[in-house]
Amino acid sequence: MKTTCYLARTEIQKLFYSPVPWLVLVIYCFQSSLIFTGIWSQLLKNLSLGYDTSAITLRNFSDEMRGGAFQKISNYLYLYIPLITMGIMSRDISSGSIKQLYSSPITNWQIIMGKYLALLVFCLAITAVTGIFCLYAFYSIENVEVGLVLTGLLGMFLLMCAYCAIGLFMSSLTSYSVVAAMLTLGILFILNNVGTVGLDYAIVRDITYWLSLGAKSTYFIFGLISSKNLLYFLLVSGMFLGFTYIKLSSARQSATKMGNFLKYLAVFLGASLTGVISSLPSMQFYLDTTRSKINTLSKASQEVLSSLDEQLTVYTYSNMLDKGSNAHLALPKYVNYDFDRFANYVRFKPDTKIEYEYYYHKTDNEHLEKQYPFLTDEERLEKLKEINDWNFKIIPFASLQHKADLSSENYRFVRMLETRSGKRSFLRVFDDNWVLPFESEITAAIKGLVTTLPTIGFVSGHGERDSRNEFDRGYNRIAEEKAFRYSFINQGFYFADVSLGNAVPDSISILIIAEPRSPLSDTDRKHLDEYIARGGNLLICGEPDQVEWLNPLTGSLGVEFLKGTLVKPGDKSDPTLSILRPTAASKQFSFHMEEMLKSKNDVLVFPAAGALKVSRDHGFSVIPLVTSDSTEGWLELQTTNFVDDAPSFDPATEIKQPYETVVALSRKVNNKEQRIIIAGDADWISNGEILKQRPKIRTANYYLIKAVFYWLSEGKAPIDTRRAPPTDNSLTITKAGWAWHSFLLKWVLPLAIVAFTAVFLLRRKRK
Structure with missing residues (x-):
């Protein structure tokens, strides 16, 4: 160890007595300062404009899409390291000093580790x-995430350690420093792209993916330390140091080319096998160092997985005749x-298996129909x-080894989750900008395997909104549209049609009565009253023109x-279009409403809404969730044809005041809390309203x-995937203060390193 330290000190002196490393440090400092000050300047601009600046640490250090400093800097590191490593061994080879080391009582490992330690100092x-x-x-971020x-710094350092080991080996192969630098750049390019080789073959894919430097440091930059990635950098560094040892040994002792090749192969296979096993x-x-644990499943998801005591298998069915984006989601190369995408789930349930089936079957693909109208599926x-x-x-659907009934999924890309006992649920992709399911959708699909999901019952028989109706008035999209992310079936609910001609089944968790257009019969009323009396949860949605059928249902509720x-x-073309915001009281009702209130631009839209009058003496706790606008709005009593006639305010019969439009009622019934929602509009969850887009709204x-x-x-649903909110949402510096700080970081700091370098090298030259 003493000899190794002595050699390391000698190499450090050689390294830093040269102007090259100092020049590299100056260039690196200047480039990093440009990146950092650019990010901070934009951040201050966003703060002054009132933009969302939550999670400043994550955004400005980790998130490359939002200008993450660590991500940008790490992309340039491969350019600096070869300039330092290119002469670490080749200089000794070209000058002949390597022979003196060979003839001295110093082992190859002492030589290698001495030089490698010098590189680590750089x-x-x-x-x-x-x-x-x-x-x-x-200093500048309030409540900064230090961890x-x-x-992130650790990840960048480990990446540089791997680069140095590679550069050291390349430098041992030649006496020309420039050639060593080019070889290092070449091998770094290969290791960053080897992950794209042999992807159609599982064994090759596992090895090349492990070898790929790619974005391994990105996990550290996002605050996740995993044994796999930590060991990866150690193994890659050790592998190339082992290669260097074989090279030096071959120079000291005669060995055949085949013998050396087998040694290289043994080191490579040993490191690869260890990496694959790890x-x-x-x-x-794992260690998630972020404050909000963004790299870890939420508590709700962890609880669901802890309840799953059977092996979970995820079968991925890719129909290669599906529309383009879906067909490419799980190709072998991906x-x-x-x-x-399932790493966090496998982390908490290691016995999870993911299988892939590639098949073809006719499906709804308009592009393919137009492009090849006369060709068969084959x-x-x-x-x-x-x-x-x-x-x-790629095989026909009929030949699949593990079949599922995909006809109900229209043979789209889908995953089937199955337990060892045979319980199944589907996990879908969606027709939106994100396509892939989020944690809430994945956990909802798993939850269906371990517990009974709440069932929503849609009352029918009186002209109510239909859960299967695909027209504007229908509720198909929110109830059962498989390609819609927020539909009940994708968020952890079952649904069913309910006839009040019979008693409401005990399996119904929530009953929906949406705009009945005819009165309920005595039998229907009896069964509804029984459901309410036993404490069943209820949602009633109405429209202004159906008051006579609604009030008999809600009168007993006050x-x-x-x-x-x-x-x-x-300014709106339609005066009946209610553009509303939640009440302040809605915060205590749900964290979802609290999130909406934080946004200044998000609004609730109710077409042709009615108003509610709520009595507080019927034994219910009442929370008004949404009220109409208190300025220049009223409840129009005279105008009914809003297409041909314009409403006009009549102070004799109408009052300009806020009216309650959505209220939440709750009370204790049979040792449980009964929950009821009454809404003065039935279109707010209709197909037409969900799909509609309006300019500037x-x-x-x-x-x-x-x-x-x-x-x-x-x-119980949708799954609550919340994490602790970020607290690093503001800066402790002002715009005026930043002007000085920016100048110091961008110019003074690099120039200070230049000045120190000049003084240090001049003093060295004089000595």
Whole structure:
């Protein structure tokens, strides 16, 4: 060890007595300062404009899409390291000093480790320069996430350690420093792209994906330390140091080319095998250093997984005749990335298996129908295989080994979750900008395997809104549209049609009565009253023109639908269009409403809404969730044809005041809390309203939808995936203060390193 330290000190002196590392430090510092000050300047601009600036640490250090400093800097590190490592061994080879080392009583490992430790000192110097900007972040960000920043620094340091080991080996192969630098750049390019090699073959794919440097440091930059990625950097560094040892040994002792090749192969296979084994789910350990635990499943998801005591298998069914984006989601070359989508789930349930089935079957693909109208499915598949270079096995649906009933899914891309006992549920992709399911949808699908999901019953038989109706008035999209992310079946609910001609089944958790257009019979009323009396949860939605059928249903609850339609003439073309915000009291009702209130632009939109009059002496606790606008709005009693006539305010019969439009009622019944929602509009969850987009209006009815059904289901669904809110949301510096700080970081700091370098090298030259 003493000899190794002596050699390391000698190499450090050689390294830093040269102007090259100092020049690299200056360039690195200047480039990093430009990146950092640019990010901070934009942040201050966003703060002054009132934009959302939550989670400043994560955004400005980790998130590349939002200008993450660590992500940007790490993309340039491969350019700096070869300039330092190129002469670490080749200099000794070209000068002949390597022969003196060979003839001295110094082992190969002492030579290698001495030089490698010198390189690590330079890496620490790079890290120290980066640390200056981190220290400024600690000073300027209120409640900064120190753990996240330090973990990111660790990831960048480990990446540089791997680069140095690679550069050391490349430098040992030649006496020309420039050639060593080019070889290092070449091998870094290969290791960053080797993950795209042999993806159609599982064994090759596992090895090349593990070897790929790719974005391994990104996990650290996002605050996640995993044993797999930590060991990866150690193994890659050790592998190339082992290669260097074999190279030096071959120079000291004669060995055949085949013998050396076998040694290289043994080291490579040993490191790869160790890496693959360490990547097994049961062998991994994790540490999430972020304050909000963004790299870890939410508590609700962890509880669901802890209840699953059977092995879980995820069958992925890819119909290669599906529309383009879906057909490419789980191609063999993307399988490893697909695994990462379930990494957090495998982390808590290591025995989870993911299987892939590639098949073809006719499905709804308009593009394919137009492009190849006269070809059979087999002929269309052959065309696609030729165009996309698909070399993997694709079989007819009838030949699938593990069949599922995919006809109900229209043979779209879908996953089937199955337990060992045979319980099944579907996990879908969606027709929106994100396509892939979020944690809430994945957990909802798993939850259906371990517990009975709440069932929503849609009352029918009186002209109510139909859960299967696909027209504008229908509720198909929110109830059972498979390609819609927020539909009940994708958020952890079952649904069923309910006839009040019979008693409401005990399996119904929530009953929906949406705009009945005829009176309930005595039998129907009896069964509804029995459901309410036993404490069943209920949602009643009405329209202004159906007051006579609604009030008999809500009278016993202390709620009256008032005659008339809420109007507010103004810039809108339709005066009956109610653009509303939640009440302040809705915060205590649901965290969803609290989230909506934080946004200044999100609004609730109710077309042609009615008003409610709520009595507080019927034994219910009442929370008004939404009220009409208190300025220039009223309940129009006279005008009924809003197409041909314009409403006009009549002070004799009409009052300009806020009216309650959605209220929540609750009381204790049979040792449980009964929950009831009454809404003066039935269109707020209709197909037409969910799909409609209006200029300059940011409709956010989804907040209310999620809040209502989360409350009615007693917190069972949708899945609550909240994490602790970020607290690093503001800066402690002003714009005027930043002008000086920016100048110091961008110019003074690099120039200070230049000045120190000049003084240090001049003093060295004089000596």
